Amino acid sequence: MIRLINVGKTYPNGSKGVENINLHIKKGEFVFIVGSSGSGKSTLIKLLLKELDPTEGTIIINKVKTTELSRKGIPYLRRNLGVVFQDFRLLPNKTVYENVAFAMRVIEAPSRIIRRNVPAVLALVGLGKKGKSYPNQLSGGEQQRTALARAIVNNPPILICDEPTGNLDPETAWGIMQLLDDINKRGTTIVMATHARDIVDAMQKRVVTLKHGNIVKDVEKGGYSDEA
Amino acid sequence: MRLSTIKYFIKEGFAGLKKNMLMTVASMIAVAACITIMSFSYCVVTNLQYMLNQMEDSIGIAVFLKGDLTSDEITRIQNQIKGLDHVLDASYVSPDDALDQLKDEWGAEEDIFVGLDGENNPLSHSFKIELEDITYQDQVLQELQNIDGIENMNYAKTETEVLLKASNAFRIVGILVMLILGVISVMIIVNTIKISVVNRRIEINIMKYVGATDWFIRWPFLIEGVIIGLVGALIPTLIGWPLYAKTVSLFYEYLPIIQNLAQFKASGDIYSVLLPLSLAFGVALGVIGSVTSIRKHLRV
Structure with missing residues (x-):
């Protein structure tokens, strides 16, 4: 599903984001990318989203060599990738329903399908009754659920999460993790960057540990590595 | 869409x-x-x-011919002028017509033209040239100079x-x-x-x-x-x-x-x-x- 071959990213100022990354993520996997700040987690996420291009190596996502993809091809690549951020990134002047519908409108889904899918996804993330609320009327957890609903409403095969629980209290964070686990069980591949030790330890999923831009550890089923 | x-x-x-x-x-x-x-x-x-x-109609170009031309030569010149680029028409004005025009313009004082009729008419054969567009005036004037038999030309230079x-x-x-x-x-x-x-x-x-x-x-x-x-x-x-x-x-x-x-x-x-x-x-x-x-x- 996702394959990185000898991927390196050196920023124009000379600092190295990541170095010599070789990573293979299979369909349906749930992978944590862990590491302290500056370890290269964010760079890796940005490379997957093609927000950045690597200076070396090849990235293949869903059989497409994204390193060879033109600018025009990026939107179609991103339709395969749901994204969830630490800061939710909801549109404050749109309701929960509109925030989710927005993601479908952008890819020009028919109104009929939008009207059918949005309520279904909102029910799935536990916001069935919050469709008419605005983001500032929601708790942090509910906002992240909205963002999650937006990320999966187009049914992408891959979900990329950048510190999705970073702004949430432990209990709320745990709720989000269960939701992610449910989504994963329905077949969606999940890549999640985090430094939440307790969550990683509790989930017992594959853990890839980054340090100074290199993969220092890759465990099939494990907890948060002390090397991070 | x-x-x-x-x-x-x-x-x-x-x-x-x-x-x-x-x-x-x-x-x-x-x-x-x-x-x-x-x-x-x-x-x-x-x-x-x-x-x-x-x-343009009132401005136009007037071409005056030399005195000793035969009617064949006058027709030749007329055809030459008509053949120039940007010339719409060249109408012939005989000395008699020209004299009549002068008399009209002078009105009450037409007496001064007495005795200038027929053989004694001092006026030349001439053409009134109509142009497609006044902007072509210079170009046409230039080409008119190359035609034999033309004595001089009159045109409204300053106004144009x-x-x-x-x-x-x-x-x-x-x-x-x-x-x-x-x-x-x-x-x-x-x-x-x-x-x-x-x-x-x-x-x-x-x-x-x-x-x-x-x-x-x-x-x-x-x-x-x-x-x-x-x-x-x-x-x-x-x-x-x-x-x-x-x-x-x-x-x-x-x-x-x-x-x-x-x-x-x-x-x-x-x-x-x-x-x-x-x-x-x-x-x-x-x-x-x-x-x-x-x-x-x-x-x-």
């Missing part, structure tokens, strides 16, 4: 205009100023051109030159002013839409992440630009049209003599060209403005 998508673009476009009302109005005024100058230059240049065309120069000067000044104002309008529109873009940066960012194409993001801003351009172009046109008609009627009222020289072009004729021209120009300004302002923000 889906109908619902088009509806969405239009809704978003209008929302953007409303959110930045002040800059929207500023941009519309900038476009309106630009179009006003364009309309003014167009009116002046078109009318000068129009008047020149009317005067003044009118031609005025028309050209107005055209050049008009184009220059339009260019400068055009750049200023584009800059103001770019700024308006830039503010709109900055306000919606998060939105554009999210759109990019969920896989919106650049064109999907661009359309609402494009619609914003087109509306600014259209409104900015319509205002000076709707004010200018009756204003032009009024100005012309005032000219005729207070300077009736001008009617003997030349007529102004009718307001309908002017604005049937100027209206679509202004709208196209306004839309172009709006589109250029919006496309340039959004380009940078699409690189996410």
